[in-house]
Amino acid sequence: MMFLLAQAPISPPPTELPPESIATPNVEFAGIAPEVMLGVAALVIVALLALSQRWPRLSAATFWIALGGVGAATVLLAGAWSDVTTFGAYETLSGMVAVDGFALFLKALVLVATALGLLVAQGYLRREDLDAGAYHALLLLSASGMLMMASANDLIVVFLALEVLSIALYVLAAFHRGKAESEEAGIKYFVLGAFSSAVFLYGVAFVYGATGTTALTGIAQHLATTTLIDNSGLLVGISLLLVGLGFKVAAVPFHMWTPDVYEGAPTPVTAFMAAGAKVAGFAALLRVLQSGLGLYRVDWEPLVFALAAATLVVGSVLAIVQTNVKRMLAYSSISHAGFILVGVQAGTDDGVAASLAYLFAYTFIVLGTFAVVTVLAQRGDTGHELSDYRGLARRQPFVAAAFAFFLLAQAGIPLTSGFVAKLAVFRAGVNDEQYALVILAVLVAVVAAFVYLRLLVVTYLSDEDEPEASTSARVDLASKTALLTCAAFTLAVGVVPNLLLHYADRANLLF
Amino acid sequence: MSVDTQYYLIVAAILFTVGATGVLVRRNALVMFMCVELMLNAVNLTFVTFARALDDIGGQVFVFFVLVVAAAEVVVGLAIIVAIFRKRQGATADDLNLLKG
Numbered sequence: 001m002m003f004l005l006a007q008a009p010i011s012p013p014p015t016e017l018p019p020e021s022i023a024t025p026n027v028e029f030a031g032i033a034p035e036v037m038l039g040v041a042a043l044v045i046v047a048l049l050a051l052s053q054r055w056p057r058l059s060a061a062t063f064w065i066a067l068g069g070v071g072a073a074t075v076l077l078a079g080a081w082s083d084v085t086t087f088g089a090y091e092t093l094s095g096m097v098a099v100d101g102f103a104l105f106l107k108a109l110v111l112v113a114t115a116l117g118l119l120v121a122q123g124y125l126r127r128e129d130l131d132a133g134a135y136h137a138l139l140l141l142s143a144s145g146m147l148m149m150a151s152a153n154d155l156i157v158v159f160l161a162l163e164v165l166s167i168a169l170y171v172l173a174a175f176h177r178g179k180a181e182s183e184e185a186g187i188k189y190f191v192l193g194a195f196s197s198a199v200f201l202y203g204v205a206f207v208y209g210a211t212g213t214t215a216l217t218g219i220a221q222h223l224a225t226t227t228l229i230d231n232s233g234l235l236v237g238i239s240l241l242l243v244g245l246g247f248k249v250a251a252v253p254f255h256m257w258t259p260d261v262y263e264g265a266p267t268p269v270t271a272f273m274a275a276g277a278k279v280a281g282f283a284a285l286l287r288v289l290q291s292g293l294g295l296y297r298v299d300w301e302p303l304v305f306a307l308a309a310a311t312l313v314v315g316s317v318l319a320i321v322q323t324n325v326k327r328m329l330a331y332s333s334i335s336h337a338g339f340i341l342v343g344v345q346a347g348t349d350d351g352v353a354a355s356l357a358y359l360f361a362y363t364f365i366v367l368g369t370f371a372v373v374t375v376l377a378q379r380g381d382t383g384h385e386l387s388d389y390r391g392l393a394r395r396q397p398f399v400a401a402a403f404a405f406f407l408l409a410q411a412g413i414p415l416t417s418g419f420v421a422k423l424a425v426f427r428a429g430v431n432d433e434q435y436a437l438v439i440l441a442v443l444v445a446v447v448a449a450f451v452y453l454r455l456l457v458v459t460y461l462s463d464e465d466e467p468e469a470s471t472s473a474r475v476d477l478a479s480k481t482a483l484l485t486c487a488a489f490t491l492a493v494g495v496v497p498n499l500l501l502h503y504a505d506r507a508n509l510l511f
Numbered sequence: 512m513s514v515d516t517q518y519y520l521i522v523a524a525i526l527f528t529v530g531a532t533g534v535l536v537r538r539n540a541l542v543m544f545m546c547v548e549l550m551l552n553a554v555n556l557t558f559v560t561f562a563r564a565l566d567d568i569g570g571q572v573f574v575f576f577v578l579v580v581a582a583a584e585v586v587v588g589l590a591i592i593v594a595i596f597r598k599r600q601g602a603t604a605d606d607l608n609l610l611k612g
Contacts, residue, residue: 156573156576159576159577159580160576160580163580163583163584167583167584167587170587170588170591171587171590171591174591174594177594180598183591183594183595184595186591186595187540187591187592187595190587190588190591191534191540191543191544191547191588194544194547194584194588195531195534195547195550197580197584198527198530198531198547198550198551198554199531199550201551201554201577202527202550202553202554202557204554204573205554205557205558205561205570206557208558208561208569208570208573209557209560209561209564209565212565212567213567213569214569214573
């Protein structure tokens with residue numbers, strides 16, 4: 001009792017308390033407000049869907065409620081950011097949730113991905129005649145899990161956030177009910193996702209067994225103050241955690257699900273998944289490795305090195321041989337994960353900042369690219385073969401120009417954010433004297449550039465006598481907004497890198 | 512009678528291995544799903560063992576979280592499986608061959 005009261009200085013002295021009262025932990029609601037906001041918006045949408053059986057016009061409002069929820073969460077996030085910059089980072093809910101620059105930076109990225117995921121899907125849901133309200137609710141629930149993941153400071157919370165984000169994504173992957181590929185993507189994602197969660201959990205169990213706690217700060221403290229007689233359990237735990245999180249960020253050799261799920265899932269879901277789930281996965285990976293297991297860096301660094309090298313090579317080499325654009329982009333997103341892992345592997349503050357910068361650039365680029373793919377698809381979510389993109393520049397000059405811009409950004413051409421991000425990651429690697437990995441990454445960047453050039457060539461330089469592959473699709477206003485936002489950020493960061501690097505440098509883990 | 516801690520851990524490890532092998536080897540979606548549950552229960556056993564060995568309630572509380580999450584996963588997983596196999600004949604992974612991973 002005395003111990004609990006010592007943490008809450010405002011409460012009255014112990015003599016005035018009735019003996020059976022229990023001091024409640026101090027909860028700073030401002031720290032978890034964005035997650036709660038998204039959850040509430042999702043529940044409101046579900047309630048509306050129930051009512052819309054009677055009043056069908058209500059179902060048109062779900063998009064605006066979802067967008068409003070994301071907007072409100074952004075405002076709350078801005079408040080938390082100004083708190084953290086003035087008063088410093090803090091932990092709340094008994095240290096389970098960390099509110100620091102790192103978490104808030106990644107939360108902002110997740111909110112951006114959510115808003116763009118909502119916008120991109122508008123035209124798609126109408127074209128495919130799908131239940132828009134359910135899509136919006138599931139997207140928000142998944143996003144709230146991603147937000148939680150960014151500030152999870154306890155392995156229990158990491159696991160719960162992982163499940164909240166994944167379970168909604170399993171349903172979203174299988175969302176296109178009329179399409180067998182979508183259902184197949186859903187079941188594959190589900191089985192492999194559940195498998196990887198179980199592996200992650202087994203890792204948590206071992207770390208708990210070795211250190212006696214699941215709190216990341218507690219683990220770090222325990223490792224700093226005690227010398228373990230036998231650390232084999234902890235090492236097993238660390239490698240199992242890496243396997244579990246490797247699945248989520250699609251690192252080779254745990255990437256098998258990625259091409260299938262990215263190809264089969266509805267394209268807006270693929271866009272959201274590629275951006276949001278990767279951001280959340282790397283958030284957990286960085287925080288667990290840096291803040292929980294920072295002292296065991298010597299042990300996890302070789303493992304991350306191997307993951308990074310394999311991911312870089314396999315991702316970009318296999319992207320070359322694909323003939324389906326969605327699969328090609330799936331492999332390219334795997335190779336992007338490899339670049340981010342170079343920053344993770346550097347393991348310094350510099351490396352964390354570089355990873356954050358890369359994730360920022362990647363979010364906008366990948367959402368923009370998949371937005372183009374969504375817009376170009378035919379009814380039934382088909383038309384993703386490379387041959388369908390033949391002569392695109394003649395049929396749709398503006399969409400083709402946007403596509404070309406995003407592909408160049410993926411390749412890392414100067415004046416795009418992709419270049420800035422790659423440079424930041426390479427610099428972090430060089431500063432940490434990981435020359436071999438950086439050289440490999442540079443070579444891989446060249447190979448990957450070939451993939452994007454191949455797509456560009458198909459889009460721009462195809463024979464005049466090719467039959468017009470399809471009628472040109474109209475681009476709806478929401479998709480246009482999403483495309484322009486992505487392009488604007490990609491260009492702005494490319495031209496003025498400090499817009500991004502300034503914030504990424506300040507968004508370190510704070511203790 | 513008292514049993515050494517490590518025997519519980521060994522049983523859990525065996526269960527986990529059986530489950531993991533099952534997911535990777537079996538072709539029936541429902542059986543793969545049951546194997547995932549087996550893995551989760553092996554983890555639960557590990558948690559309870561460590562909680563007793565460390566004399567810490569945290570691990571036992573964690574088990575409740577795992578149980579709840581596993582239940583939520585069952586709901587979603589079975590729904591997807593039913594949605595797929597309403598249209599098809601059997602529930603084997605070999606029939607899921609549209610996407611060539």
